[in-house]
Amino acid sequence: MMAKGGVSAYRPTRRAIARPLVTATSPSRFARSSPGGGVVPPTLQPPSSGGAGRRQVKRKCGIIGIYKTQGAAAFELYEGLLMLQHRGQDSAGMVTTDFERFVEKKENGLVKDVFHSKSVMDKLPGNVGIGHVRYPTAGTSSALEAQPFFVNSPLGIFLIHNGNITNTDKLRERLQGSKSFFNRCLRTSSDSEVLLNVWADAIHRAHQDHLKRNKIVGKQDIQKEVVTSIVFEAGKEMMQKVKGAYSCIALVKGVGLVGFRDPNGIRPLVLGKRTTMVGGAPKDEYIFASEDCAFGPIGYQRVRDVHPGEMIIITEEGEMVSSMCAENTKLNPCIFEYIYLARPDSVLNDISVYKFQLELGRRLANQVKEKGWDVDIAVPVPDGARPIAIQLSAELGLPYREGLVKNRYVGRTFIMPEQHLRELSVRRKLNAMSAVFKNQRVLLVDDSIIRGTTMTQIVEMVRSAGAKEVYLASASPPVRHPNVYGVDMPSTKEFIATDQSVDDIRQALGADGLVYQDLEDLYGAGYSMNSDIDKFDGACFDGKYVTGNIDSEYLKQLEIDGRGTDRRKGKLVSSLGEGDKSGVQFSM
Numbered sequence: 001m002m003a004k005g006g007v008s009a010y011r012p013t014r015r016a017i018a019r020p021l022v023t024a025t026s027p028s029r030f031a032r033s034s035p036g037g038g039v040v041p042p043t044l045q046p047p048s049s050g051g052a053g054r055r056q057v058k059r060k061c062g063i064i065g066i067y068k069t070q071g072a073a074a075f076e077l078y079e080g081l082l083m084l085q086h087r088g089q090d091s092a093g094m095v096t097t098d099f100e101r102f103v104e105k106k107e108n109g110l111v112k113d114v115f116h117s118k119s120v121m122d123k124l125p126g127n128v129g130i131g132h133v134r135y136p137t138a139g140t141s142s143a144l145e146a147q148p149f150f151v152n153s154p155l156g157i158f159l160i161h162n163g164n165i166t167n168t169d170k171l172r173e174r175l176q177g178s179k180s181f182f183n184r185c186l187r188t189s190s191d192s193e194v195l196l197n198v199w200a201d202a203i204h205r206a207h208q209d210h211l212k213r214n215k216i217v218g219k220q221d222i223q224k225e226v227v228t229s230i231v232f233e234a235g236k237e238m239m240q241k242v243k244g245a246y247s248c249i250a251l252v253k254g255v256g257l258v259g260f261r262d263p264n265g266i267r268p269l270v271l272g273k274r275t276t277m278v279g280g281a282p283k284d285e286y287i288f289a290s291e292d293c294a295f296g297p298i299g300y301q302r303v304r305d306v307h308p309g310e311m312i313i314i315t316e317e318g319e320m321v322s323s324m325c326a327e328n329t330k331l332n333p334c335i336f337e338y339i340y341l342a343r344p345d346s347v348l349n350d351i352s353v354y355k356f357q358l359e360l361g362r363r364l365a366n367q368v369k370e371k372g373w374d375v376d377i378a379v380p381v382p383d384g385a386r387p388i389a390i391q392l393s394a395e396l397g398l399p400y401r402e403g404l405v406k407n408r409y410v411g412r413t414f415i416m417p418e419q420h421l422r423e424l425s426v427r428r429k430l431n432a433m434s435a436v437f438k439n440q441r442v443l444l445v446d447d448s449i450i451r452g453t454t455m456t457q458i459v460e461m462v463r464s465a466g467a468k469e470v471y472l473a474s475a476s477p478p479v480r481h482p483n484v485y486g487v488d489m490p491s492t493k494e495f496i497a498t499d500q501s502v503d504d505i506r507q508a509l510g511a512d513g514l515v516y517q518d519l520e521d522l523y524g525a526g527y528s529m530n531s532d533i534d535k536f537d538g539a540c541f542d543g544k545y546v547t548g549n550i551d552s553e554y555l556k557q558l559e560i561d562g563r564g565t566d567r568r569k570g571k572l573v574s575s576l577g578e579g580d581k582s583g584v585q586f587s588m
């Protein structure tokens with residue numbers, strides 16, 4: 001079944017969907033091959049989330065799904081994934097379909113490396129598809145856990161997920177419970193695979209109930225509308241059971257393209273549309289994506305955000321139907337998306353990320369004013385802090401200067417176990433210009449300070465470049481608590497703000513002054529732009545988790561691992577027992 005070039009085709013028969021799926025993923029490649037196919041010695045593997053090195057902090061996932069009426073979806077998915085690459089760099093994957101044949105390709109690596117040639121793209125046929133870029137926040141960084149995930153029964157479902165499930169272990173136990181006759185076989189330690197199986201299990205049982213209720217015995221064709229309502233009904237059960245953050249897109253055989261968002265709307269998911277002429281008549285085409293910055297380049301317009309707890313189905317025939325799958329929903333978007341994670345050209349939950357950042361700059365300026373520092377110039381830490389610093393300097397009447405030059409070609413750096421190597425990675429990326437800093441009293445502006453590695457290095461560089469005094473302004477408050485909703489953060493022990501006063505932190509960073517954005521100002525910036533927001537998720541600042549109490553065991557594990565569950569790199573932990581030593585892909 002494995003096609004040449006690593007693309008596997010899956011063609012379910014009309015009724016029985018029982019054929020094994022062999023994915024294009026080869027776990028042995030994770031350990032041995034570079035994206036370009038060259039051999040990489042083990043010590044120079046690109047960093048996984050399991051590495052101790054200084055990594056890029058933009059650690060979450062990006063998802064996209066496209067329904068076209070004609071022509072291949074794969075090329076548009078590819079372009080869309082490139083626009084979402086900032087959300088995850090560990091793996092990329094896609095499934096496309098004409099709802100008869102499903103073709104999947106996923107691997108560790110960047111979008112351009114996984115989908116490296118036209119011949120790879122040409123093997124992804126069909127006018128509908130989904131695509132994922134991953135930065136792991138649960139499970140391992142093994143290529144086995146690259147997305148989409150697939151279940152053969154019921155129906156045949158491929159799913160992609162952005163977010164993090166906080167009750168994975170309990171759900172896993174129930175799904176695999178020996179007392180359950182219909183126990184499900186999980187193949188990895190991924191939380192997304194668990195979510196998919198909870199939904200699949202609920203669809204299976206909702207179907208059984210339907211047969212019982214209507215006294216249907218034997219084989220009978222089931223109307224498409226009934227299948228759709230079963231999928232919605234199962235969505236309700238899934239949303240009751242699954243805790244945490246999840247924005248998902250799925251391809252469901254016999255149903256269509258499905259997008260849904262958790263009842264708190266923590267991670268973003270946006271719906272877009274365009275109209276095309278088919279046989280002289282206008283037809284709608286649809287797109288879902290984590291960020292609407294992906295829409296423009298491929299010709300879609302933003303319609304709206306998917307509501308918290310909402311499930312939208314674009315049927316195989318192209319009709320859009322929607323259902324609320326949860327009661328008492330709240331809009332609790334992650335505030336970090338606006339500070340740092342999302343691109344400034346995105347609009348999420350009806351708030352422009354760029355305008356949010358300008359507002360952060362305006363509010364931060366007030367706090368700098370209160371300090372009464374004498375400074376000559378304001379300089380952003382590129383790229384994320386630019387809009388913040390532009391507005392801040394305008395408010396303060398300070399010259400805005402670009403003094404830190406970024407090397408665009410460094411890309412992701414290798415695992416660096418030692419602190420001095422971590423520091424080197426900052427210096428590789430940024431260089432301070434004495435033409436800007438010499439004899440200046442400088443105000444450096446960054447979006448956030450997490451470990452403090454970046455800022456400590458920059459302060460030193462800026463002083464070496466001749467600055468007389470160095471003051472710091474962070475557009476977000478001190479980060480003191482773990483993020484459990486799909487942003488991979490270091491353990492709280494590594495946060496520079498843990499158990500430290502602002503003055504301790506200033507000293508540790510080597511600065512003459514330090515000001516943090518006030519928490520109320522941070523939230524206020526967002527509330528002023530969308531009054532429908534119930535409360536932002538800002539747990540990494542205030543320790544208040546919007547989904548309620550987080551299991552203390554879970555948090556303890558997070559402290560040990562730096563994230564939710566098993567982070568044993570590349571190791572398959574499944575119902576089949578510990579495996580993966582041989583690099584053998586299980587197919588069932």
Ligand SMILES: O=P(O)(O)OC[C@H]1O[C@H](OP(=O)(O)OP(=O)(O)O)[C@H](O)[C@@H]1O
Nearest residue numbers: 056057382383384449450451452453454
């Ligand atoms: O305190 P630290 O642990 O060093 O992390 C904080 C830094 O990390 C992020 O930048 P990053 O360099 O990851 O990416 P960017 O270039 O997109 O800002 C963020 O914008 C801060 O600059």
Ligand SMILES: NC(=O)CC[C@H](N)C(=O)O
Nearest residue numbers: 060061136137138162163
């Ligand atoms: N950052 C994310 O959204 C990751 C999704 C999922 N938790 C995974 O680790 O694969």
Ligand SMILES: [Mg+2]
Nearest residue numbers: 381382383384
């Ligand atoms: Mg930065």
